[in-house]
Each structure stands twice: as C-alpha cells, then as structure tokens.
Amino acid sequence: MHIRTAAMADLAAITAVESACFPAAEAATEADFKARLSVYPDHFWLLEDESGTIVSFVDGLVTDEPTLRDEMYSDASFHDESGAWQMIFGVNTLPAHRRQGLAEQVLRRVIADAKAQGRKGCVLTCKDKLIHYYGKLGFVNEGVSESVHGGVVWYDMRLTF
Ligand SMILES: CC(C)(COP(=O)(O)OP(=O)(O)OC[C@H]1O[C@@H](n2cnc3c(N)ncnc32)[C@H](O)[C@@H]1OP(=O)(O)O)[C@@H](O)C(=O)NCCC(=O)NCCS
Numbered sequence: 001m002h003i004r005t006a007a008m009a010d011l012a013a014i015t016a017v018e019s020a021c022f023p024a025a026e027a028a029t030e031a032d033f034k035a036r037l038s039v040y041p042d043h044f045w046l047l048e049d050e051s052g053t054i055v056s057f058v059d060g061l062v063t064d065e066p067t068l069r070d071e072m073y074s075d076a077s078f079h080d081e082s083g084a085w086q087m088i089f090g091v092n093t094l095p096a097h098r099r100q101g102l103a104e105q106v107l108r109r110v111i112a113d114a115k116a117q118g119r120k121g122c123v124l125t126c127k128d129k130l131i132h133y134y135g136k137l138g139f140v141n142e143g144v145s146e147s148v149h150g151g152v153v154w155y156d157m158r159l160t161f
Pocket of ligand 1: 021022056090091092093094097098099100101102103104105125126127130132133
C-alpha cells in the first residue's frame with residue numbers, strides 16, 4: 001500500500017470511489033473534484049493497492065476559517081495554502097477494503113502532514129455513528145454542525161495540535 005497526492009489524471013478514479021462510498025446527495029461530483037484538483041491536488045491523500053488501484057482516500061482544502069462550511073465542498077476558491085486548518089471533506093474506503101485500518105492509515109498521514117506544514121489542526125464533520133472512530137484519532141466532538149449537507153445531521157469534529 002502506498003499513499004500519494006493527486007493529479008488531474010486521477011479525476012475519474014477519485015469520483016468513482018466517492019460514488020461507491022457516499023449516497024448521491026452527499027457525494028462530491030466529478031465537477032467538484034475537477035475544481036478541487038485544479039486548485040489543491042496536494043491536499044488529496046490517495047491510498048493505492050499493489051496494482052495501482054485507489055482503494056481509500058481523504059481530501060480537503062486549507063483555510064484560516066476554523067469551521068467547515070458546506071460552501072467549501074463545491075467552491076475550491078476557499079483554499080488558502082497558508083491557512084491554519086486542514087479541512088477533511090471525504091474519508092472514503094471502497095466497501096471491499098473496509099475494516100482493515102486503511103482509512104486510519106490515510107488519516108494518520110493527513111494529520112502528520114498537516115502537523116509538518118505547521119497547521120493548527122484538522123477539522124471534519126461526521127455522522128453520529130463515526131464520532132467514536134474519529135475520537136480514537138484525537139478529534140474532539142464540538143456538537144451538532146450547522147451543515148445541511150445531504151439533509152442529514154453532522155457533528156463538528158476538531159483535532160488541535
Ligand atoms: C468510514 C470509512 C471511511 C472507514 O474506512 P475503513 O478503511 O474501513 O476504516 P478503518 O479500517 O480504519 O476503521 C473502520 C473500523 O474497522 C476497524 N478495524 C480496523 N482494522 C481492523 C481489522 N484488521 N479487523 C477488524 N476491524 C478492523 C476499526 O477499528 C474501525 O472500527 P470502529 O468503527 O469500531 O472504530 C468507510 O467505512 C467508508 O468509506 N464509509 C462510507 C463513507 C463515509 O461514511 N465516510 C465518512 C464520512 S465522515
């Protein structure tokens with residue numbers, strides 16, 4: 001297994017993993033990823049298996065804004081390379097590869113890179129069933145998010161370095 005950053009050539013593969021992992025109302029679209037990849041390809045962490053297939057990935061922009069807002073998902077112009085907070089938008093592992101610690105491996109790399117880049121920490125939103133999962137990595141639950149993404153309830157989670 002190998003973790004690398006992304007390039008525009010990964011667009012179709014990334015979009016396919018996302019749609020295998022999230023319902024349509026929540027999944028980022030190919031257009032969203034195209035915009036993200038054109039602005040912050042280095043803020044994608046793609047985990048490939050031995051054959052070069054992307055089986056798990058994390059992405060998200062960097063900003064001085066401390067809270068993840070829904071507008072950030074589809075507007076890559078919120079990215080500020082020198083920003084304080086690494087946002088985490090999607091955490092995705094293909095169904096056949098789950099429960100092997102792959103997402104954790106990717107998240108630990110994201111956290112290590114954000115630390116090395118001098119960020120204040122990492123921010124994400126998640127559903128209630130995953131609060132404990134991110135908690136194991138040090139994220140603290142800040143309560144129900146203002147997000148209306150996909151019409152479900154999200155929780156604001158923050159890991160401060
Ligand atoms: C959430 C998601 C990213 C997790 O991916 P994953 O690669 O399976 O994650 P991990 O393997 O690191 O951990 C998942 C669980 O497997 C467990 N696990 C890890 N390695 C394991 C192993 N070898 N054997 C058994 N269980 C294992 C973890 O402890 C964790 O259990 P927990 O939920 O009780 O804490 C994946 O299920 C997914 O893509 N879901 C759909 C999209 C989604 O909801 N994303 C999150 C949005 S906030």
